[in-house]
Amino acid sequence: MQEKIKLIENEAIQAINNAQSIPSLDEARVRFLGKNSEFMSLLKSLGDLSVEMRPQAGAQLNSVKNKLENALRDKKIILLQHEQQKKISAEKIDITLPGKGIRRGTIHPITQVMDEAKAIFGRLGFEIAEGPDIELEYYNFDGLNIPAHHPSRDMWSTFFIKDDVLLRTHTSPVQVRVMEKRKPPLAIIAPGRVYRRDYDATHSPVFYQLEGFLVDKNITFGDLKGTLTEFLRQIFGKEKKVRFRPSFFPFTEPSAEVDVECVLCQGKGCRLCKDTGWLEILGSGMIDPNVFKGVSYDPEMYSGFAFGMGIERIAMLKYGIDSIHLFYENDLRFLEQF
Amino acid sequence: MRVPIEWLKELVSFRANADQLAEMLTMAGLETVVLPDEIIDVAVLPNRADCWSILGIAREVSALTKFKLKPIKYRGKESNRNIHKLLKVTVRDAKLCPRYMARMVEDVKIGDSPAWLKKRLELAGVRSINNVVDVTNYLLLEVGQPMHAFDASLIAGGEIIVRRANPGEKIDTLDGVSHELTADTLVIADNEKAIAVAGVMGAGNTEISQATSTIVLESAYFNPVSIHKTSKAIKTRSESSIRFEHGVDFAMVETALNRAAAMIAELGKGRVLGGQIDIKGKVEKPTIIELRTEKINQLLGAAIPDGDIKAILTRLGFKVVGKKVTVPSYREGDIYREIDLIEEIARIYGFNRIPATMPSAAFPGKELHSFDNFRSQVLEIMVGCGLNECQTHSMIGPNDLDKIGQPLEKAIQIDNPMSIEESLMRTNLLPSLMNVLVHNLNRQMENVLLFEIGKVYLPSNQKLPEEKWTLCAVVCGSPLMSAMDKGKVDYFYLKGAMENLINLLKIRDLHFVESNNLLVQPGRGAEIEGIGIVGELHPAIRQKYDIECPVYFMEINLDVLFMKAAGDKRYVQLPRFPFVARDISMFVPKDVQSQMIGALIRRVGGELVENAFPFDKYQDSLAYRVIYRHPEQTLTDAEVNALHAEIIKALEAKLSVRVR
Numbered sequence: 001m002q003e004k005i006k007l008i009e010n011e012a013i014q015a016i017n018n019a020q021s022i023p024s025l026d027e028a029r030v031r032f033l034g035k036n037s038e039f040m041s042l043l044k045s046l047g048d049l050s051v052e053m054r055p056q057a058g059a060q061l062n063s064v065k066n067k068l069e070n071a072l073r074d075k076k077i078i079l080l081q082h083e084q085q086k087k088i089s090a091e092k093i094d095i096t097l098p099g100k101g102i103r104r105g106t107i108h109p110i111t112q113v114m115d116e117a118k119a120i121f122g123r124l125g126f127e128i129a130e131g132p133d134i135e136l137e138y139y140n141f142d143g144l145n146i147p148a149h150h151p152s153r154d155m156w157s158t159f160f161i162k163d164d165v166l167l168r169t170h171t172s173p174v175q176v177r178v179m180e181k182r183k184p185p186l187a188i189i190a191p192g193r194v195y196r197r198d199y200d201a202t203h204s205p206v207f208y209q210l211e212g213f214l215v216d217k218n219i220t221f222g223d224l225k226g227t228l229t230e231f232l233r234q235i236f237g238k239e240k241k242v243r244f245r246p247s248f249f250p251f252t253e254p255s256a257e258v259d260v261e262c263v264l265c266q267g268k269g270c271r272l273c274k275d276t277g278w279l280e281i282l283g284s285g286m287i288d289p290n291v292f293k294g295v296s297y298d299p300e301m302y303s304g305f306a307f308g309m310g311i312e313r314i315a316m317l318k319y320g321i322d323s324i325h326l327f328y329e330n331d332l333r334f335l336e337q338f
Numbered sequence: 339m340r341v342p343i344e345w346l347k348e349l350v351s352f353r354a355n356a357d358q359l360a361e362m363l364t365m366a367g368l369e370t371v372v373l374p375d376e377i378i379d380v381a382v383l384p385n386r387a388d389c390w391s392i393l394g395i396a397r398e399v400s401a402l403t404k405f406k407l408k409p410i411k412y413r414g415k416e417s418n419r420n421i422h423k424l425l426k427v428t429v430r431d432a433k434l435c436p437r438y439m440a441r442m443v444e445d446v447k448i449g450d451s452p453a454w455l456k457k458r459l460e461l462a463g464v465r466s467i468n469n470v471v472d473v474t475n476y477l478l479l480e481v482g483q484p485m486h487a488f489d490a491s492l493i494a495g496g497e498i499i500v501r502r503a504n505p506g507e508k509i510d511t512l513d514g515v516s517h518e519l520t521a522d523t524l525v526i527a528d529n530e531k532a533i534a535v536a537g538v539m540g541a542g543n544t545e546i547s548q549a550t551s552t553i554v555l556e557s558a559y560f561n562p563v564s565i566h567k568t569s570k571a572i573k574t575r576s577e578s579s580i581r582f583e584h585g586v587d588f589a590m591v592e593t594a595l596n597r598a599a600a601m602i603a604e605l606g607k608g609r610v611l612g613g614q615i616d617i618k619g620k621v622e623k624p625t626i627i628e629l630r631t632e633k634i635n636q637l638l639g640a641a642i643p644d645g646d647i648k649a650i651l652t653r654l655g656f657k658v659v660g661k662k663v664t665v666p667s668y669r670e671g672d673i674y675r676e677i678d679l680i681e682e683i684a685r686i687y688g689f690n691r692i693p694a695t696m697p698s699a700a701f702p703g704k705e706l707h708s709f710d711n712f713r714s715q716v717l718e719i720m721v722g723c724g725l726n727e728c729q730t731h732s733m734i735g736p737n738d739l740d741k742i743g744q745p746l747e748k749a750i751q752i753d754n755p756m757s758i759e760e761s762l763m764r765t766n767l768l769p770s771l772m773n774v775l776v777h778n779l780n781r782q783m784e785n786v787l788l789f790e791i792g793k794v795y796l797p798s799n800q801k802l803p804e805e806k807w808t809l810c811a812v813v814c815g816s817p818l819m820s821a822m823d824k825g826k827v828d829y830f831y832l833k834g835a836m837e838n839l840i841n842l843l844k845i846r847d848l849h850f851v852e853s854n855n856l857l858v859q860p861g862r863g864a865e866i867e868g869i870g871i872v873g874e875l876h877p878a879i880r881q882k883y884d885i886e887c888p889v890y891f892m893e894i895n896l897d898v899l900f901m902k903a904a905g906d907k908r909y910v911q912l913p914r915f916p917f918v919a920r921d922i923s924m925f926v927p928k929d930v931q932s933q934m935i936g937a938l939i940r941r942v943g944g945e946l947v948e949n950a951f952p953f954d955k956y957q958d959s960l961a962y963r964v965i966y967r968h969p970e971q972t973l974t975d976a977e978v979n980a981l982h983a984e985i986i987k988a989l990e991a992k993l994s995v996r997v998r
Contacts, residue, residue: 097820097822098819098820098821098822099819099820100818100819100820100823101818101819102723102724102817102818102819103724103817103818103819104721104722104724105720105721105722105723105724105725105726105727105787105789106721106726106727107717107721107727108726108727108728108729110729111717111727111729115714118710127706127707128707128710129707130707130709130710132802132805133732133793133795133805134750134763134795134802134803134805135802136801136802149563149566149567150563150566152384152385154384155384159752159753159754159755160752160753160754161750161751161752161753161763162753165801165802167752187697193732193793195732197754197756199756204731205731205733205756205760206731206732206733214697216697218636218698219697220636220637220638220639220695221637221638221639221640221684221689221692222638222639222640222692222693222694222695223639223695223696223697223698225689225692225693225694225695226694226695226696226697227696227697229694230696243365243689243690244689244690245364245365245367245369245689246365246366246367246681246684246685246689247367247383248367248383248384248385248386253677253678253680253681254680254681254684254685254689255681256689257369274371276371286637286677288677289675289677303637327729328729328730328731329774329777330726330728330729330730330774330777330778330788331777331778331781332726332778332783332786333781333783335726335727335728336726
């Protein structure tokens with residue numbers, strides 16, 4: 001009996017070791033520990049043994065049973081791991097294939113630059129106001145100290161609708177509209193479309209402007225310089241030099257053109273800046289007392305500054321775009337670069 | 339304006355080289371670039387008519403460098419004969435011609451100008467004609483006073499009359515153009531005919547020629563507004579008209595005339611006649627402005643000493659006595675207020691010397707512009723749905739409206755468009771986006787998904803038209819990242835974008851109804867009343883654009899959507915009990931829409947139906963899932979079964995569906 005048990009044990013261990021898969025391991029288990037296995041019949045036949053032999057044989061059978069069960073369990077773990085490995089290798093994918101889902105669209109570069117400008121002025125405390133594209137001559141010209149038949153009106157080539165209605169040539173009418181309704185202190189920016197009868201590589205009959213103005217007691221030309229310098233450094237980079245040079249606008253006095261160090265040559269002089277080292281970015285000035293009088297503000301009590309800039313021009317300089325018309329052509333190969 | 343440096347140096351000595359000169363003038367408000375041949379090119383601003391001459395630039399250089407200005411000289415030799423015996427001048431409209439002066443030069447030999455004069459004119463960009471015309475051009479450049487020379491023998495009756503043109507009066511100007519004039523135009527005439535359009539251009543009938551011997555030289559001050567109007571009306575701009583319309587120097591009229599007469603006599607070997615004609619109305623007293631030094635520094639945020647202020651103004655030609663500042667004749671018109679003086683001081687002192695500061699007051703960004711914020715949200719949603727934002731012109735053409743079958747009459751017309759293609763204000767964003775779609779399809783792009791947020795312009799009964807913010811989208815191709823994933827845009831893709839918009843803005847109770855709009859293919863478009871439309875573009879329309887693939891579009895009135903979106907967000911307590919889901923599979927008649935099924939399920943199921951949505955469709959069979967939940971307890975199978983059976987009964991009875 002003892003030898004028989006030993007023989008079964010050896011045979012079983014060998015079968016377990018040789019099992020290459022879960023089914024063949026199962027087969028081994030059924031063969032050696034199953035209901036109809038030789039081992040089980042030995043176990044059942046314990047009762048036939050003599051009382052003296054029974055304990056020893058019982059202990060031996062139990063020990064072998066435990067041994068085989070442990071071996072089966074261990075082997076099963078190994079085989080399971082092995083199978084998982086196999087499954088994992090089989091499930092390998094090409095992780096470089098493209099992702100899925102809806103491709104995100106793009107925000108137009110004009111909108112991006114406008115949003116950036118709005119955000120900077122927002123941080124400086126300016127709020128947004130808007131006005132109509134189709135505007136009264138009064139708000140576009142007269143209210144801004146640009147009388148009829150004055151040569152300064154020729155600074156803007158205007159689209160007319162009829163009579164005293166026109167397409168606004170700048171966003172400055174919003175200044176007058178807001179000041180007519182509200183009292184200082186005011187810090188306002190007015191973004192929007194403007195229209196001029198111009199067409200070449202840098203001029204489009206439709207373009208975007210951002211107007212801004214700030215009115216309170218004791219606002220100085222120094223404040224104008226400080227505010228616009230801060231804005232331009234945030235847009236073009238902290239290291240950029242900014243300069244203010246005298247200019248003329250009917251609605252500001254003194255008026256200043258604001259230049260930024262050339263973005264291409266860093267001020268050394270190149271084709272972009274026409275060898276001057278500077279790029280003209282925006283027009284500005286202290287609001288003319290005549291504009292204040294038109295909205296019944298006392299110019300002795302209040303002062304303020306105003307400024308206006310072309311958004312396409314800033315976008316062109318920021319991104320190195322050489323034709324304004326690319327913005328309005330909306331070629332996807334252009335739009336998707338931003 | 340081209341300024342030869344050597345000529346400039348005749349009027350003011352200075353030590354700067356061309357580059358330094360250009361920098362100095364630029365930073366004083368006269369944008370200047372250096373050209374070859376020792377020439378600078380100065381861009382004169384519209385308010386600085388006084389700088390439209392070498393003298394004007396010399397005055398600026400003098401103010402900036404502190405070098406003294408040299409006087410304009412001429413010889414005063416005259417013949418025995420007197421102008422008054424030969425010429426009579428009558429000014430009939432003193433308002434349009436406040437000053438008219440004339441001198442005569444006799445025995446002039448017309449010929450070429452000397453080389454030095456030709457050279458100077460050439461450097462300044464003016465063509466040499468003859469020794470008389472050249473002198474008038476020379477003085478126009480040097481002192482900014484336009485003058486005109488007539489052949490005295492061709493002036494009928496020896497009389498010059500400054501008058502308004504007779505309506506319909508004709509004149510042939512020196513540039514060979516015939517003009518028909520109106521009574522708004524001031525002319526210089528003799529007894530018979532007009533001999534010049536005042537301040538703009540002379541006529542051929544009294545032109546200086548080789549046969550000319552006696553010359554009448556005119557120097558005047560014409561009303562700027564009148565010259566501006568005339569120049570526009572007859573579409574002629576000349577070096578003269580540009581200067582007159584900005585206002586010339588009243589005092590320079592005489593100096594320029596005398597210098598010109600003396601120069602012509604010298605170059606043409608003739609003699610200046612004695613006397614001069616000078617007809618002027620009441621001469622205005624010079625403008626005197628009270629200037630407060632504290633106001634200057636308060637406005638500029640600077641600390642410019644009184645002494646510097648006085649010195650700057652004096653160098654610019656102002657007389658300063660105490661607080662009173664007298665304006666020189668050549669700055670009349672431009673400078674009449676304290677603020678104008680402050681600008682002069684600031685620009686000569688130097689903008690860059692004024693310290694930059696931040697406004698001392700606090701400007702809290704008071705109000706959020708909620709519509710601007712809303713627009714950004716809409717933009718983000720659309721971009722998230724895979725569409726590319728476009729910006730197109732606000733103008734369209736009749737052809738654009740014609741293609742989409744929209745009426746032209748509704749569109750606001752531009753009176754002076756640049757082209758017929760951009761002669762109307764758009765009433766719809768669709769045509770512009772269709773053109774962009776075509777542009778991209780023609781460049782081998784297959785997946786074109788576009789949208790724009792912009793205004794449309796509609797007539798109103800107010801003075802100004804109505805401007806409505808609109809969202810429009812036009813798509814064809816695939817919105818997917820990878821070409822490996824098959825799937826093209828269809829009606830449901832754009833409807834999805836519209837639903838995303840409505841959901842994210844937390845707008846409720848909006849219903850899609852089938853659209854009868856002529857833009858959509860019948861049966862493939864939906865509308866939300868008053869808000870927008872989504873659907874497949876009618877094939878007949880896309881064929882007009884030669885587009886073969888189906889095009890889907892969407893248009894939304896953002897002003898209305900914004901009003902609906904304005905509500906606050908409120909938290910609703912999370913459910914504490916589980917839901918029970920039951921599906922209904924049914925055959926649905928053709929005219930029954932999914933929305934009707936969903937609505938009926940909700941109505942019959944009442945509060946216990948939390949949600950009901952379609953989850954499968956194959957041919958005429960549709961599967962709906964109903965989610966049941968009770969807020970206070972776990973629903974039992976029996977409760978759900980009873981309600982579910984009731985819903986099925988209602989569906990069969992009311993909508994004739996057949997539940998499988």
